[in-house]
Amino acid sequence: MNDAPLDPLTALRPWEAPEVTSWGRLPMNAVDRRSGAVPLDGDWRFQLLPAPDAPLGEVWSSSYVPGVWTMQGTPDLPQYLNIRMPFAEFPPGVPAASPTGVYERSVDVPAEWAGRRIVLQVGAAESVLMVHVDGRPVGISKDSHLAAEFDLTGLVRPGERATVRLTVVKWSDASHIEDQDQWWHGGITRSVLLYAVDRLHLADVTVRARRDGDLLVECRVRDAGGALPRGWYVSGELDGHLLTQDTEFDRSNAEDERVSDFLGEARLRAAVPDVRTWNAETPELYGLTVRLHRADGTVADTSRHRVGFRDVEIAGRDLLVNGERVFIRGVNRHDFHPLTGRTVTRDDMRADLVLLKRFGFNAIRTAHYPNDPALYDLADELGFYVVDEADIESHDHAHEIADDPRYLGAFVDRVARMVLRDKNHPSVIVWSLGNESDYGANHDAAAGWVRRHDPTRPVQYEGAAKRGWADPDLASDIACPMYAPLEECLAHALSGTQTKPLVQCEYSHAMGNSNGTLADHWAAIEATPGLQGGFIWEFWDHGILQRVNDGRPAGRGGAGLYGNGVAAPGHRWAYGGDFGETDHDGAFIADGVVFPDRTPKPVMFEHREIAAPVRIDSFRHEGVVLSNHQHFRGLEWLSGEWELSLADGDTLTAPAELPALRPGETAAVPLPFVVPEEGGEAWLTLRVTTAGDEPWAPRGTVVCLPQVRLRAALPPAHTRVPDGTVEVDEDGLLVHPLLTAAPTLSLWRAPTDNDALGGMADRWRDWGLEAPVREVVSVRRSPGRVAVVSDYRCAGGTVRHEQVITAMDGGLIVDESAELPEVLHDVARVGTVFETVAGLDLLEWFGQGPWESYPDRAAGAPVGHHRLPVDELFTPYLRPQESGGRHGVRRFTLSAPDATGLAVRLDRARQVSVTRHRAADLAAVAHPDELVPRAGCVVHIDAAHRGLGTASCGPDTFASYLVSAGVHRWSWTLRVL
Numbered sequence: 022m023n024d025a026p027l028d029p030l031t032a033l034r035p036w037e038a039p040e041v042t043s044w045g046r047l048p049m050n051a052v053d054r055r056s057g058a059v060p061l062d063g064d065w066r067f068q069l070l071p072a073p074d075a076p077l078g079e080v081w082s083s084s085y086v087p088g089v090w091t092m093q094g095t096p097d098l099p100q101y102l103n104i105r106m107p108f109a110e111f112p113p114g115v116p117a118a119s120p121t122g123v124y125e126r127s128v129d130v131p132a133e134w135a136g137r138r139i140v141l142q143v144g145a146a147e148s149v150l151m152v153h154v155d156g157r158p159v160g161i162s163k164d165s166h167l168a169a170e171f172d173l174t175g176l177v178r179p180g181e182r183a184t185v186r187l188t189v190v191k192w193s194d195a196s197h198i199e200d201q202d203q204w205w206h207g208g209i210t211r212s213v214l215l216y217a218v219d220r221l222h223l224a225d226v227t228v229r230a231r232r233d234g235d236l237l238v239e240c241r242v243r244d245a246g247g248a249l250p251r252g253w254y255v256s257g258e259l260d261g262h263l264l265t266q267d268t269e270f271d272r273s274n275a276e277d278e279r280v281s282d283f284l285g286e287a288r289l290r291a292a293v294p295d296v297r298t299w300n301a302e303t304p305e306l307y308g309l310t311v312r313l314h315r316a317d318g319t320v321a322d323t324s325r326h327r328v329g330f331r332d333v334e335i336a337g338r339d340l341l342v343n344g345e346r347v348f349i350r351g352v353n354r355h356d357f358h359p360l361t362g363r364t365v366t367r368d369d370m371r372a373d374l375v376l377l378k379r380f381g382f383n384a385i386r387t388a389h390y391p392n393d394p395a396l397y398d399l400a401d402e403l404g405f406y407v408v409d410e411a412d413i414e415s416h417d418h419a420h421e422i423a424d425d426p427r428y429l430g431a432f433v434d435r436v437a438r439m440v441l442r443d444k445n446h447p448s449v450i451v452w453s454l455g456n457e458s459d460y461g462a463n464h465d466a467a468a469g470w471v472r473r474h475d476p477t478r479p480v481q482y483e484g485a486a487k488r489g490w491a492d493p494d495l496a497s498d499i500a501c502p503m504y505a506p507l508e509e510c511l512a513h514a515l516s517g518t519q520t521k522p523l524v525q526c527e528y529s530h531a532m533g534n535s536n537g538t539l540a541d542h543w544a545a546i547e548a549t550p551g552l553q554g555g556f557i558w559e560f561w562d563h564g565i566l567q568r569v570n571d572g573r574p575a576g577r578g579g580a581g582l583y584g585n586g587v588a589a590p591g592h593r594w595a596y597g598g599d600f601g602e603t604d605h606d607g608a609f610i611a612d613g614v615v616f617p618d619r620t621p622k623p624v625m626f627e628h629r630e631i632a633a634p635v636r637i638d639s640f641r642h643e644g645v646v647l648s649n650h651q652h653f654r655g656l657e658w659l660s661g662e663w664e665l666s667l668a669d670g671d672t673l674t675a676p677a678e679l680p681a682l683r684p685g686e687t688a689a690v691p692l693p694f695v696v697p698e699e700g701g702e703a704w705l706t707l708r709v710t711t712a713g714d715e716p717w718a719p720r721g722t723v724v725c726l727p728q729v730r731l732r733a734a735l736p737p738a739h740t741r742v743p744d745g746t747v748e749v750d751e752d753g754l755l756v757h758p759l760l761t762a763a764p765t766l767s768l769w770r771a772p773t774d775n776d777a778l779g780g781m782a783d784r785w786r787d788w789g790l791e792a793p794v795r796e797v798v799s800v801r802r803s804p805g806r807v808a809v810v811s812d813y814r815c816a817g818g819t820v821r822h823e824q825v826i827t828a829m830d831g832g833l834i835v836d837e838s839a840e841l842p843e844v845l846h847d848v849a850r851v852g853t854v855f856e857t858v859a860g861l862d863l864l865e866w867f868g869q870g871p872w873e874s875y876p877d878r879a880a881g882a883p884v885g886h887h888r889l890p891v892d893e894l895f896t897p898y899l900r901p902q903e904s905g906g907r908h909g910v911r912r913f914t915l916s917a918p919d920a921t922g923l924a925v926r927l928d929r930a931r932q933v934s935v936t937r938h939r940a941a942d943l944a945a946v947a948h949p950d951e952l953v954p955r956a957g958c959v960v961h962i963d964a965a966h967r968g969l970g971t972a973s974c975g976p977d978t979f980a981s982y983l984v985s986a987g988v989h990r991w992s993w994t995l996r997v998l
């Protein structure tokens with residue numbers, strides 16, 4: 022034991038005292054102090070102690086702030102666990118060993134701050150922060166995703182140097198309510214700064230701006246010296262127009278000095294004529310400056326805000342923004358970065374939001390804690406509806422904690438501090454009490470506080486909503502389930518008992534190759550009053566960039582070591598288990614719609630179409646019927662171009678005149694082409710782009726590609742008159758100069774995460790579908806034709822396969838059938854697989870594309886002529902699995918640079934994939950960098966391919982997307998180019 026006198030903060034052992042939510046911390050407020058502050062970011066002296074009460078050592082290293090030490094070269098590495106806590110102790114207990122980071126630096130306190138109030142702000146620290154200045158205790162804070170402020174006036178001397186020490190304890194009672202599904206880290210994740218204000222200052226400003234132009238600004242004024250001086254007043258200016266004092270309320274200059282001193286409140290009002298309202302489509306903002314004046318009129322303090330005039334209300338079962346029942350096209354977003362773990366810059370967040378806008382999203386749930394403050398500024402500016410969520414998730418011990426009075430203060434504190442910080446953001450339309458923490462009295466206490474403090478926004482909490490979607494007494498104004506089956510949502514909306522808006526807080530789990538049936542969900546949502554949307558789980562694949570050789574996070578130096586979703590050689594995207602931890606939840610952390618480098622996954626393109634602001638409703642004699650699917654905006658910000666794609670012809674283009682349509686309106690526009698008689702199947706696409714620069718997209722950015730079929734394909738010819746020769750080997754396998762593996766039957770795919778976690782992969786493995794044994798039953802040769810019957814035997818049964826190959830028109834026609842016994846219901850695929858010689862590196866196809874699509878995730882990909890290098894067809898999901906498929910393919914060529922190669926034509930639109938990997942190659946490895954690409958191509962042509970669904974967390978695909986037992990037939994032709 023050391024004999025040093027026990028530090029009073031340490032002596033409190035705040036890390037195992039849930040009743041202690043803070044000590045010496047200033048109240049939260051909405052006054053932004055970032056500008057004019059002295060930033061304390063950078064390298065701090067650092068020690069990592071094994072426990073919070075361990076003695077400080079002699080040796081200091083350094084650590085970058087803001088940052089987590091788990092990503093900065095310490096032995097304490099990131100650990101990924103979903104629900105289970107990383108230690109066995111019951112709440113509020115923690116293990117004695119608890120990594121504790123001691124950060125220290127000296128600060129030169131500006132001499133001109135003499136006489137001012139000096140405040141230290143720590144942006145975020147997890148999970149307990151203890152602050153000392155020059156060895157003296159200053160304060161304690163918990164609540165890992167909100168800032169903590171401490172008054173240092175009197176503790177530091179302007180013009181002199183002070184030593185600030187921040188001690189951060191990783192495991193605490195608070196960890197039990199910060200058990201979100203993400204990596205565990207320790208450190209200071211947001212900026213640290215020091216600022217000074219006048220002793221007479223604005224303690225808080227609350228702005229209420231309604232869509233009728235009514236503006237109310239409430240100010241709280243404090244004086245660090247205690248009593249407020251006489252004669253202070255507040256003025257306000259909105260885009261240059263002065264606001265009026267609300268005399269009815271303004272007692273700041275009241276006769277009774279005591280009252281005014283004590284209250285320190287002032288109200289300003291304005292009625293803005295012809296106000297430009299805020300909504301996610303046209304996020305109009307006004308600049309508000311609030312000034313606090315001393316009696317002589319000089320300015321003591323200033324607070325700047327951006328104001329959006331808008332109303333949020335629930336009317337019946339509709340959630341209304343400015344009176345409109347807006348669809349919530351949302352995503353759950355964590356503060357995540359592959360190099361820093363948690364620390365994100367304003368530029369990072371802007372890039373997230375810009376990408377989301379470009380792909381049709383209009384809402385964010387800040388899963389599962391208040392995000393970095395800059396996110397809300399950006400959401401106001403770019404236009405997003407935000408569900409702001411408090412940092413409360415007690416998943417592993419949810420039931421115990423929800424009613425545990427020791428945690429009551431923490432629940433209310435966390436919700437209240439979030440509301441106090443974010444209340445002035447027009448983007449925030451709903452408060453969320455947290456996530457996955459069961460439901461108890463602690464929630465009701467928090468909900469009660471919010472409802473009283475901010476009656477202008479609804480409150481939601483999934484754990485409460487779960488008790489009854491229509492129950493009026495619960496702490497959720499919104500029915501916000503997670504992963505509820507669509508039929509359940511529909512049944513509720515149609516039941517006549519619905520009382521609250523139904524907006525799923527999580528749905529369509531984006532783990533790996535996923536998000537099947539998203540379009541079906543949206544078709545139902547848009548068609549069903551009572552359904553209003555939801556938030557996809559989730560934005561990020563939380564892969565950490567890791568060096569493969571030593572297993573360390575690449576850290577901040579790893580910038581530039583990735584792109585297009587892929588980590589540079591020698592690196593990979595780490596998921597649970599990759600840091601040597603034995604207790605982890607594997608790739609469940611890789612469940613986002615973007616790769617860890619923000620490269621959009623194919624589902625993003627699907628989403629962009631689902632959210633299309635302008636659509637083609639139909640094609641009629643008189644023309645193409647267009648409709649405006651926005652809530653507030655016309656079409657004037659869009660421009661269009663028509664594309665006519667002929668299956669056996671070219672793509673023609675013509676400029677499009679978009680009609681002036683208000684939201685909800687439709688109009689027919691004349692068909693811009695005379696469709697040529699020849700050319701077969703014909704598709705008309707409206708290529709919609711931004712007409713000018715939008716804050717989130719330069720002019721010419723694709724917004725959507727709605728499409729309509731003008732003419733169907735002619736049925737394929739059925740005559741088979743041989744006119745050449747077919748060569749097969751003794752096993753009846755095709756011998757062909759361009760194929761290195763003959764066409765055989767394929768029933769399996771490398772399990773997707775949904776297949777694996779949904780139990781399908783196990784079933785397929787038990788059936789032996791991966792490698793059935795092929796037994797030739799008969800090979801019948803006739804001139805120009807070979808008919809081969811074979812049995813594919815596996816543990817699950819025997820599949821009879823027939824392949825009739827006819828030489829015709831200089832190529833081959835392959836007619837196939839497969840008969841699956843009843844027991845083999847719901848297999849991955851039924852189709853043909855073959856492999857080609859090396860060198861055929863370009864795929865050109867007529868079908869859906871260009872992005873990856875699957876039967877239940879193919880609503881958005883337009884039919885047309887597409888071309889991509891084979892290497893770009895594959896999607897590098899963090900855990901390799903079935904990928905690279907293209908739906909609705911009618912024909913394709915695979916060619917070498919000299920245009921030699923092969924051409925395939927299918928009997929009808931089918932699922933095709935061309936990659937460098939066999940299904941078994943994909944299934945054998947855990948990360949994409951372990952894959953060895955084959956020189957040739959592995960080609961799958963599927964008669965039927967199972968939908969993707971979302972069974973890794975949530976409903977599986979629909980029955981209509983399953984591959985059932987029985988007879989499947991398909992035909993295709995193979996020709997040499």
Ligand code: GAL
Nearest residue numbers: 103202456457527558612974
């Ligand atoms: C939800 C939870 C999320 C995440 C997701 C699965 O239950 O709220 O945090 O765990 O499931 O990825």
Ligand code: MG
Nearest residue numbers: 201202416457
């Ligand atoms: Mg959870």
